[in-house]
Amino acid sequence: xxxxxYLYAIMRTDQEEFLGAIGLDRSEVWTVxxxxxxAAIHRCQARPYVSEAESQIKDWVIEHSYVIDVATxxxxxxxxxxxxxxxxxxxxxxRGWIERRHAALxxxxxxxxxxxxxxxxxxxxxxxxxxxxxxxxxxxxxxxESIKSRPRGSSYLLQRGVEMHLRDAVRSRMxxxxxxxxxxxxxxxxxxKDKPRKTILPDERFKGMRLVANICxxxxxxxxxxxxRALDDLNSRKGLAxxxxxxxxxxNFARLPEES
Amino acid sequence: xxxxxxxxxxVDLLDRLLDKGLLLNADIVITVAGIPLLGVSLNAALxxxxxxxxxxxxxxxxxxxRAWHLSQARIEPPLQVGEILFLGLGSIWHGRGTLQVxxxxxxxxTEKELLLWSRxxxxxxxxSDLSMIRGVIGGNxxxxxxxxxxxxxxxxxxxxxxxxxxxxALALPAG
Numbered sequence: 001x002x003x004x005x006y007l008y009a010i011m012r013t014d015q016e017e018f019l020g021a022i023g024l025d026r027s028e029v030w031t032v033x034x035x036x037x038x039a040a041i042h043r044c045q046a047r048p049y050v051s052e053a054e055s056q057i058k059d060w061v062i063e064h065s066y067v068i069d070v071a072t073x074x075x076x077x078x079x080x081x082x083x084x085x086x087x088x089x090x091x092x093x094x095r096g097w098i099e100r101r102h103a104a105l106x107x108x109x110x111x112x113x114x115x116x117x118x119x120x121x122x123x124x125x126x127x128x129x130x131x132x133x134x135x136x137x138x139x140x141x142x143x144x145e146s147i148k149s150r151p152r153g154s155s156y157l158l159q160r161g162v163e164m165h166l167r168d169a170v171r172s173r174m175x176x177x178x179x180x181x182x183x184x185x186x187x188x189x190x191x192x193k194d195k196p197r198k199t200i201l202p203d204e205r206f207k208g209m210r211l212v213a214n215i216c217x218x219x220x221x222x223x224x225x226x227x228x229r230a231l232d233d234l235n236s237r238k239g240l241a242x243x244x245x246x247x248x249x250x251x252n253f254a255r256l257p258e259e260s
Numbered sequence: 261x262x263x264x265x266x267x268x269x270x271v272d273l274l275d276r277l278l279d280k281g282l283l284l285n286a287d288i289v290i291t292v293a294g295i296p297l298l299g300v301s302l303n304a305a306l307x308x309x310x311x312x313x314x315x316x317x318x319x320x321x322x323x324x325x326r327a328w329h330l331s332q333a334r335i336e337p338p339l340q341v342g343e344i345l346f347l348g349l350g351s352i353w354h355g356r357g358t359l360q361v362x363x364x365x366x367x368x369x370t371e372k373e374l375l376l377w378s379r380x381x382x383x384x385x386x387x388s389d390l391s392m393i394r395g396v397i398g399g400n401x402x403x404x405x406x407x408x409x410x411x412x413x414x415x416x417x418x419x420x421x422x423x424x425x426x427x428x429a430l431a432l433p434a435g
Contacts (some may be wrong), residue, residue, distance in 0.1 A: 061278070064277055231261055245272055252276070
């Protein structure tokens, strides 16, 4: 079996350095520099890490992420690799790989220097939103109230109407909230991405709430606190909860040049 | 409020590490069906989350994510009418020009044709009517496809089944 190099991240250093036995399955992680750009790697066989066991994959993902964290702490913002990216060959192949892209990697490190990735998710409690809408819309509230006093049967259509009206109002309120949060972030972020509304397993705080907005953004270090303050307002409103995570390595924003 | 990474952070990690981050375009190995595909274009969506989900590696990890994934609209390959006889991950050797790579995709063997489909970007990597295929030679890691104009080197996750299916399909009356 050929030898290979498992890649964790690209960072700014001209030193070949041992970062510790902190890699996948406690592999020894080294930096392999070319000029002032280096890759964090461990030596392995040119064979991907594959497992049927979730717990194993989870462990590997955590280990990979830990190496990225260590490298970030030591060298500043890194360009993180996806899980299981392995170069076939030895350290020289890694050096050659960096050499061929040196200019692009260099400018990418420059661009992302002092920045990190964050995710902001807005969750909302639909029933609280409904309540708030009924409080503001007296007509709707009155209609809803009047249903109770009518005989069963005759109230059915009216009830449907009120429900639909309310649902529309909730939906448009959610859109407004999404836009509002988008604007807050846009003002402070260098770059942002609307992430697909994937079901993210939320912690207890967000149980039963609905994900209204899910935005990934690139923030300069000095913009983190201001964004946190701006989100405080949203987070403190009744029925709303903000999940603000990070800092992460710029997984969603680091780019490699296209190979010709 | 301050950003945090605690608690349920593993979900955010998986989301990033399996689905995002730098990918390479050459001289690499990625996880596809337990076989090393060397020098594939990692921009192909077969890497990362998709691969894991495809193989059920995250089966019990997050069913809802999986369901979401499966529900995403995707472009289907332009198959001619005919029953799909074999479906599996694999790749084809692209040895022309300066970029020598295994291009990954999904193999379809139907009653009419053999096709390698890339989901992202949605494109046909290889297509041949069965009538143009002269034979198929199985190997340990690699399969040789004998065509009118020459041979192609291909790989897939279940080469034995692939060869057997294709051989049987080739014996079908051309139609």
